[in-house]
Structures are given as C-alpha cells and as structure tokens.
Amino acid sequence: MGNREELLVGARRCLEEKGYLRTTVRDIATASGVSMAAIGYHFGSREALLNQALFAAMEEWGEEFGGAGGGFEELWAGKIRSFGEQRWLWLAGVEAFVHAQSSPELLALLAAGQREGRRGATAQLRGVPEAEVPEEDVRSLGSVHMALLSGVMLQWLTDPQAAPDAQEIAAGLRALADRVAPAERPAPRTGR
Numbered sequence: 001m002g003n004r005e006e007l008l009v010g011a012r013r014c015l016e017e018k019g020y021l022r023t024t025v026r027d028i029a030t031a032s033g034v035s036m037a038a039i040g041y042h043f044g045s046r047e048a049l050l051n052q053a054l055f056a057a058m059e060e061w062g063e064e065f066g067g068a069g070g071g072f073e074e075l076w077a078g079k080i081r082s083f084g085e086q087r088w089l090w091l092a093g094v095e096a097f098v099h100a101q102s103s104p105e106l107l108a109l110l111a112a113g114q115r116e117g118r119r120g121a122t123a124q125l126r127g128v129p130e131a132e133v134p135e136e137d138v139r140s141l142g143s144v145h146m147a148l149l150s151g152v153m154l155q156w157l158t159d160p161q162a163a164p165d166a167q168e169i170a171a172g173l174r175a176l177a178d179r180v181a182p183a184e185r186p187a188p189r190t191g192r
Contacts, residue, residue: 004042006032011053016088020050020095047099051106054096055113057089062120075124076166079149083156083163090153118142121149148173 001009010032014023025046029036043049065078083090100106115138122142123130133142148169155163164172 003032003034003038006034007039007042007049008053008056010034011049012057015050015053015057015092019088020054020092021099023050047103047106051096051109054089054092055109058093058113061086061089062117065124072125073166073170076152076169080152080156080163080166083153084160087157090157094154094157114146118146121145 007028010028010030011023013031014027018027023046025036025039028039028046028049039046039049043052061082065075065082096106097110100110119130119133119138119142122133122137122145125141125145126133126137152164152169
C-alpha cells in the first residue's frame with residue numbers, strides 16, 4: 001500500500017479506537033506509520049481524511065445491508081446487531097454530526113449521504129433497483145425508515161438493555177400504522 005492507503009487504514013483504526021472528535025493528526029500518523037505532513041499532502045486536512053475513512057466505513061455497512069434479503073424483522077435484527085458489533089462506527093457518526101454543525105463541508109457530505117441512504121433503504125424495502133424508486137417514496141418511506149434507524153441506533157448506544165429489538169420495532173410500527181388515518185383518495189376523473 002502507498003501512503004494514501006496507509007493513512008486511510010490508520011484513520012479508520014483511530015476512528016475505531018478514539019472516535020471522530022478525539023483523533024489527532026499525530027494519532028493518525030502513528031497508526032498509519034506515515035508522516036503528519038503526508039496527511040495534508042494527500043487529503044488537505046485531518047477532517048478530510050477522517051471524513052473519507054468514516055464515509056468508506058458507512059458505505060461498507062450500507063453495502064452489507066443493502067442486499068440483505070429476508071423480512072423486515074430479519075433486516076432489523078441485523079441492523080441492531082451492528083449497533084453493538086460496530087459501536088465505534090455509530091459513535092463516530094454521531095460525533096461527525098455534532099462537528100458538522102460548525103463545518104459546512106461535512107454537513108453537505110452528511111446531507112448527501114442521508115439522501116443516498118433514504119433512496120437505498122426505499123429500494124431495499126420495495127425490492128426494486130434504486131433507479132426505479134419514485135421520489136415520493138424516497139421522501140416518505142425512505143425518510144421514515146432513516147428516522148427509525150437513527151432513533152433506534154441512539155437508543156441502543158444510550159441504553160442497550162431497554163432498547164427495542166426487531167420484533168418490538170415491527171409491533172410498534174403496526175400499532176403506529178393503526179393510528180394513521182387512511183390517505184384520502186382523489187375523486188375519479190371523468191372523461192370530458
């Protein structure tokens with residue numbers, strides 16, 4: 001591997017061990033065995049390097065679950081398992097979100113990632129390729145699924161003993177659906 005690749009590996013190791021906010025340039029250089037100056041040369045900044053390493057890890061996670069078959073509860077059981085097995089990824093994501101409030105570049109990257117995540121989740125739930133997902137499904141089903149993912153993830157990071165499991169999530173969604181009034185259907189059009 002070259003210096004660029006070594007830096008990405010080192011940055012990911014630092015994200016796993018120290019998180020997003022506590023990782024320093026020196027930490028990354030030490031973990032990668034590459035000089036601190038190489039970070040600026042290859043990535044421009046510590047933040048840009050950490051962002052690239054974090055988004056690569058998030059993309060790996062998305063690919064792992066993007067093609068996951070099975071039903072809703074099976075899909076959620078896997079996601080919940082990842083909250084524990086890849087706790088560092090979720091914590092680093094939360095830290096990045098907090099940091100993004102003072103970093104317009106990172107905020108734009110996170111927003112783009114959320115848009116992509118909504119579309120991917122919608123395609124997965126509908127069982128169709130992403131290119132075939134209507135925008136209204138992305139705005140409704142994808143947005144609600146993303147909100148559910150974020151909320152459940154925060155519960156698992158905060159209090160895993162009390163956080164819901166996949167069956168409880170499905171039961172909660174069924175109960176919630178019972179509370180939502182049916183959508184009004186437009187009146188049929190006449191052929192005049």
